[in-house]
Amino acid sequence: MADPVQSILKKFTQKDKSNLIPILQSVQEKEGYISPVAVNGISKHLRVSKSNIYGIASFYTQFKFNPPGRHSIKICLGTACHVQGGDFLLNALQSEIDIIPGETTEDAKFDLERVACLGCCALAPVIMIDKTIYSRMSVIKLKEMLDTYE
Numbered sequence: 503m504a505d506p507v508q509s510i511l512k513k514f515t516q517k518d519k520s521n522l523i524p525i526l527q528s529v530q531e532k533e534g535y536i537s538p539v540a541v542n543g544i545s546k547h548l549r550v551s552k553s554n555i556y557g558i559a560s561f562y563t564q565f566k567f568n569p570p571g572r573h574s575i576k577i578c579l580g581t582a583c584h585v586q587g588g589d590f591l592l593n594a595l596q597s598e599i600d601i602i603p604g605e606t607t608e609d610a611k612f613d614l615e616r617v618a619c620l621g622c623c624a625l626a627p628v629i630m631i632d633k634t635i636y637s638r639m640s641v642i643k644l645k646e647m648l649d650t651y652e
């Protein structure tokens with residue numbers, strides 16, 4: 503089977519550094535995250551150092567460097583959610599699943615991401631797991647909600 507990263511790189515025949523972001527987006531779309539193997543391949547293809555790639559990619563919150571979990575948690579820290587205790591929820595969530603945003607739990611059950619707005623500010627504070635929105639969240643509801651996921 504062809505290496506998916508190499509097949510993406512073949513589409514970007516011009517070894518132009520301006521292709522870095524589109525390449526990263528394609529890799530993430532295909533693989534779900536940017537692996538060290540992918541960074542290595544991109545580095546050779548574009549002749550850009552790996553540290554440079556990590557530096558640029560980590561500037562954009564859309565890029566993940568860990569394989570996604572079975573369930574993806576997005577916690578909103580936009581203004582409405584922040585005002586309604588989003589940071590407090592994030593702290594509770596981090597303690598509960600023992601990871602910080604950008605990471606995946608050891609058992610690969612959850613990955614965690616912070617986002618700027620989930621588009622339902624009237625229901626703040628909001629957490630989304632996979633495609634389900636949990637509105638007016640509280641620390642008490644949090645554990646109950648997490649327990650429903652396998």
Ligand code: FES
Nearest residue numbers: 578580583620623
């Ligand atoms: S600020 Fe959280 S949903 Fe908009």
